[in-house]
Amino acid sequence: MSNKNLQDLTTQVRRDILRMVHKVNSGHPGGSLGCAEFLVVLYSVIMNRTEGFNMDGVNEDLFFLSNGHISPVFYSVLARSGYFPVEELNTFRLLDSRLQGHPTTHEGLPGVRIASGSLGQGLSVSLGAAEAKKLNNDTSLIYTLHGDGELQEGQNWEAIMYASAKNIDNLIATIDLNGKQIDGATDDVLPMGCIKSKFEAFDWTVIEIENGNDIESVTKGMGIAKASTGKGKPVCVLLKTMMGNGVDFMMHTHAWHGKAPNDTQLENALNQNPETLGDY
Secondary structure, three states, X not given: OOHHHHHHHHHHHHHHHHHHHHHHOOOOHHHHHHOHXXXXXXXXXXXXXXXXXXXXXXXXXXXXXXXXXXXXXXXXXXHHOOXXXXXXXXXXXXXXXXXXXXXXXXXXXXXXXXXXXXOOOHHHHHHHHHHHHXXXXXXXXXXXXXXXXXXXXXXXXXXXXXHHHOOOOOEEEEEEEOOEEOOEEHHHHOXXXXXXXXXXXXXXXXXXXXXXXXXXXXXXXXXHHHHOOOOOOOEEEEEEOOOOOOOHHHOOOOOOOOOOXXXXXXXXXXXXXXXXXXXX
């Protein structure tokens, strides 16, 4: 896909996110909007995917969403990537829907491999999947996404230590560095210092993407990360994004971490992201 095609898809994903959370007056638009470029590039360019979906995931790259509250962007990208009908986005957070507020597995939604939303657990699960691939002589990769505030959970650091100690070099863990969490700036809630230095101290290879909301930068950075696998170390991508990116009144604040826009705000936001591929 060209950068123009990828940008058009990203814009449409943003519209999906906004309309989904608005309809049910519930959900997490801020982080979802900020990670739109990343997930579009991951599924459209970077990952080696096979036709259809099965939970075994043999001989294909796998993705695990750890910060499950940004399910709107995950569902939109999965639907727009052909995992399930785009029209199903209209059921987000409704009773008996497969698209719950945090991804679950019991309803069998294609593309969702773990229930997530309990922060701090995704890296541990991803390590298990990465080791399983090694044991099965499967050379495909494991990708995972985490919030920066999520790194305040201690289980992450046990997993980070384990990954390098066991030379899990078929894993790329991306950290969404937007500097915001539900209660404010991460530096105000619990400062974590230099995250790059911490990962390097745990013997990871670290790749930085300075503009995680630029298609070309994300594509290049993730390409470098992919080329860095298989060299004895796990790979960390530090993805610097803007929470609420693409909607001016949602940017530069944590206020939209978990708040839906009203009718007027939705219209304003959609006008900033003109329809490209067709709403559901």
